[in-house]
Amino acid sequence: MCGIAGYYGYGEDESLLQQMNACMVHRGPDGEGIYTQGNVGLAHRRLSIIDVAHGQEPMFSADGETVLVYNGEVYNYLALRAELEALGRSFTTNSDTEVVLQAYEQWGDDAFDKFNGMFGFAIHDRRNNRLVLARDHFGIKPLYFATAGTPQAPTLLFGSEIKPLLATGKIAAEVDERILFRYLQFRIHDDESSTFFAGVQKLMPGEKLVLNTVDSEAGPAGTATISKYTRFQEELAELAKIETPYSQAVIDEYKERFTEGVRLRLQSEVPVGTALSGGLDSSAVVVTINKLMAENAAATDSLGAKQQTFSAIFPNSINDEEKYADAVLARCEGNVISHKILPKPGEFVDDLEDFVRTMEEPIISSGPYAQYQVMREASKHVTVLLDGQGADEMMAGYIPYYFAYLRQLKSKGQNAKLAKELVSSSDILFRLARFRIQGMLSFKKEVGVSALLNKKFTAKYKAEKFSNIPDNLKLRLIDDLFHKSLPAVLRYEDKNTMRFSLEGRVPFLDKEVVKFLFSLDDESIIKGGWNKRILRDATRELLPEMISNRRNKIGFTTPEAEWFGHMKEKIYEIFLSTSFGNRPYWNQDAVIYAFEELLSGKSGGSTMVFWRLINTELWLREFFDEPEIKAGIEGKSDYIPNADKQLEITVPNGAGTFRRYPLRTEVFYKETDFDPAVMKYVKRYFDGLPTAGGDHGEATADTPWYLFVSEKIVAMTQGRSIPVWDIKVSNAARIFSKFVTRNPGGIGLASPWSMQLAIDEVGLPKIMYASARSVIGKLQGKSGVFYEVVGNNINAIDGAAGYQVGTSTHSVKYAPIDPDGVAARLSALVRASVPAEFAATFAGTAIMDANDLGVVALGHDTQLTKAVLEDIFRDNPQGQTTETTPMSLVFTQK
Structure with missing residues (x-):
């Protein structure tokens, strides 16, 4: 298992190949190699599994005319090797890589159909002047490519991942909005060759790409x-x-064929383990391996003394399958070591960006994160992991397949069999009907994605359609195996395993086993209301009855609905962000309102609607947005202004000139010990004066100076900052907020949350009265009448501001309590903390509500008037985004 990359059309550029390889270290930490010849370049990262001592790549044929880079495993390589040896060929390694190379030399492209396994490879055939890329029959291993250049000078880039293609700088990172629309609207992806990246495609299962390297016929x-x-x-x-x-x-x-398929996938020179979800599929793999070990079958030495299994569990969750996994482990008692992983929502928040980066493209639910966690733990113990992927798509593992089969029986006029199946599957049908009836009786409006998307965006792609084969079971299964379902599952498998340098193997996707299965009667798949009939019967004597007769399917997934309640802070932070609001794909207000309704239980529906929006936003940030400037104390001296701001300002009416030094701080939270935190940064300023240089301190020792503090951090530490999910928004707040002019980041009362706080603070009648007075005032040419009526405390309420930092992104803030008292308290602390000569000239503290729309001095203990204080800060020198400079030292200039 490895990673490959390469190009055509860029000459002999080794640095370009090294750049591509550097993006795939996780796919192959055991070695690397590059090759260039003419206009062809190949790169390889190796994860050593078979013939660890040899098999390095790129691999050359004996005459040097054929060069291969290869990602995957061909499990029937020993049989193919014997066949090639019978034809007179000899081998210098024991690797399956050399078998792939010599098979191509012997049979050309016809060799690919002989391989039973998983692969994505590139062959430079110098003798025949061609570059050949190929992907395995099921598409277990990925192979992406992008064409560029001009008709006169075409180019090609390819790789096991998309990141190496983007890293070259040869193609622009752009969104394929049609694919994005299909994902958001229909919850589908990976069903065609196009990816979410415009211009980047993938070979589909069983496809090859052949490129001429010289002019020819x-x-x-x-x-x-x-x-x-x-x-x-x-x-x-x-x-x-x-x-x-x-x-x-x-x-x-079937049992014999499946068992052999499992045995072949145990071939390894490094430790092998098994994923165990507790479902039928993974359980069947575990018990089959246990039986092979008991028989001392060939290849089981890779397992060690005991089989190691890896399970994700969610105690007390509806998604928990631990009891099923435990039943399987009990059957294997004495021959198994169990590793249980407990994914938690807090860990998911921490891993979210890396998880999105790992997947490379959006996915339909957060479910694969459970697999991500399992693979991370498994990589500490084994290098190869067998998994149960693919069984659902070939043996009707999902409930919709029942309906396809029932419709098939009806369309064929097999009414007697249809009646029997309806009776046999009545428990499943009853359960579905019960859920739907409960949903209707709850009178909860379902959250649909269409209402959340931008109308211009959806109108552009209104011609896009999606449908399934409705009434032919096996054709539906084939369609899902190669287009509608399995490709996405295999992407998750590849990305999650390779992220942690782990080879994932899927024994159900054995080419010969699948062929045999599809030659059987449909009743081998569904019979008497039971799906996966042949697998159940083939493993019945090995499995506990509670597994063999299990109806409900969960698999490796997360309890997403439960987790979203725990993750609401992170989700609101995303939905309220400026970047989310600026996307052309959805309506931010509609999304936030719908999410509120879901959390409060006022609406029903699936969290997967919101996951698709979250995933898309994080994906856009990761692969398309410019990196954000991270907040923190690094990067700005206490003695320089914020970007695009000035240190000095001259106040009108002879009040003088002032120099403002914004102090960068850590982010303030409710738990921050306010007074010592403020003094820490004031003291830091004076401690740095001797080394500040220039005139940073010359005019300050004998002139009045002041401390200006943002009201936000005062209110925050007073507990006056309320998370949006704790605010019960009334209809009145929603209505009145619509009449407030929108402004950057929710400043003021333009959001239902901040309007609700205003109503709570002064009462709805006063808000209504102030609104009426405001309308009259505007007719008379007056402004600010609303706040004259309701007061500055209401003016100081700030909405959740997505462009800010910390809890400010998802909290609404009241005005601070007793700002005059806070100012006086801080002034006393300043005089006791700073050098004596500066303590003597300190002239007081001001608590300021300043933003890009206006300035209000809420409280102070200085000798200056509020008008002068407000003029000193009229250009908002502390900024309003991620500067994290919530306080300034202000010095009067001589």
Whole structure:
């Protein structure tokens, strides 16, 4: 298992290959190699699994004319090697890589269809002047590519991930908005060759890309063609018509084939383990391995003395499957070591950015994070992990498949069988009906994504459609195997395993086992209301009855609905952010209101709607936005202004000139010990004066000076900052907030939350009266009448501001309590803390409500008038975004 990358059309550029390789260290920490010749470049990262001592890549043929970089495992390589040796070929390594290379030399592109495994590789065939890329039959291993250049000088970039392509700087990172729309609207992705990145495509399962490296009859140099190298999908559709009757002999043959498929995937020179969710599929793999170990079967030495299993558990959650996993472990008692991982919502918040980066493209739910956690832990113990992916799509593991089968019986006129199936599956159908009836009786409005999306965006792609094959079970399964369902699951598998340098193997996706399954009667898949019938029967003697007869499916997923309540602070931070509000894909206000309704229980629906929005926003930040300037004390001296601000200001009416030094601080929270925190930064300023240089201190020792403090940090530490989810917004607040002019980041009463606080503070009648007076005032040409009526305490209420930092992003703040008293208290502390010569000239503290729209001095103990204090800060020198400079020292100039 490895990572590959490469190019055509950029000459012999080793630095470009090294740049691509550097993005994939996690895919292959055991080695790397690069190759250039003419216009072709290949790069490889190695995770050593088979023939650890050899098999380095790029690998060259004996004559040096064929060069291979390869990601994956071909499990039937020993049989192919024997076949090639019988044809007179000899081998210098024991690796499957050399088998792939020599198979291509022997059979050309026809070799690819002989491989049973997972692969994405590139071959530079110098003899025939071609570059060949190929992806395995199921698309277990990814292979992305992008064409660029000009018709006269075409180029190609390719890789196991998208990041190496972007890292070259040869293609622009742009959103494929059509794919994004399909994801947001229909909850689908990975169903076609296009990715979420405009211009970046992927080979689909069973496809190859052939590029001419010189002018030839096939076309000019750089001409690339994509085609299938296999009829595998067509073969499955043809086999589906055979419908071999179900029998014990069929069950026995399936068991034998599946067991051999599992055994082949134990071939390794490094430790192998197993993922165990507690569902039928992963449990079947675990008990089959346990049986092979008991029989001392070939290849089981890779497991060590005991099989190691890895399970995600969620105690007391509806998603928890621990009791099922424990039942399987009990069956394997004495031969198994169990590792249980307990993912938590707080960990998810911490890992969120890395998780999004790992996936590279948006995903439909947070469920794969459970797998991410499992893979992280598994990588500490093993290098290869078997998983149960693929069984659902080939054996109707999801409930919608029941309906496809029932419709199929109806369309074929098999009414007697249809009636029997309806009766046999009545418990499933009843459960679904009960959930729907409960939803209707609750009178909760379902949260649909359409109402949350930007109308211009949706109008642009209104022609996009999505549908499933409705009434043919096996054709539906084939469609889902190669387009609608499994490709996304395999992406999660590849990204999560390789993020932690782990090889994931999926024994259900054995080409020959799947062919056999599709040649059987439909009743091998669904019968009597039971799906996965043949798997249940083939493993019944190995599995606990509670697994064999289990109806409900969960799998490796997170309790997303429960987690979202715990994660609301992070989610609001995302939804309230300036970047989220500026996206052209959704309506920010509608999203926030819908999320409020969901959390409060006033509406129903799936959290996956909101996850898609969260995922998209974080994905856009990760791959497209410029990096944000991180808040903190680093990066700005106490003696320089904030960006685009000035130190000095001259106040009109002869009040003088003042120099303002904004002090960068850590973020203040409710728990911050306010007085010592303020003094810490005041003291830091004076401690730094001797080394400040220039005139930073010359005019300050014998002139009056002041401390200006933002009302935000005062209110915050007084507990006057209220998280938006704790504010019960009334209809009146929603209505009145709509009449307030929108302004940057929710300053003032333009949000329902801040308006609600204003109503709570002075009462609805006064708000109504002030609004009426304001309307009359505007007709008379007056401004500010509303706040004259309600008072400066209401003027000082700040809404949740997405561009700010800390809890300010998702909290609404009242005016601070007793700002005059706070000013006097701080002044006494300043005089006791600063050098004596500065204590003598200290002239007091002001508590300021300043933003880019206006300034109000809420309280002070200085000899200056409020008008002068407000003039000193009229240009808001402390900034209003992530500067984290909530206080300033202000010196009168001579």
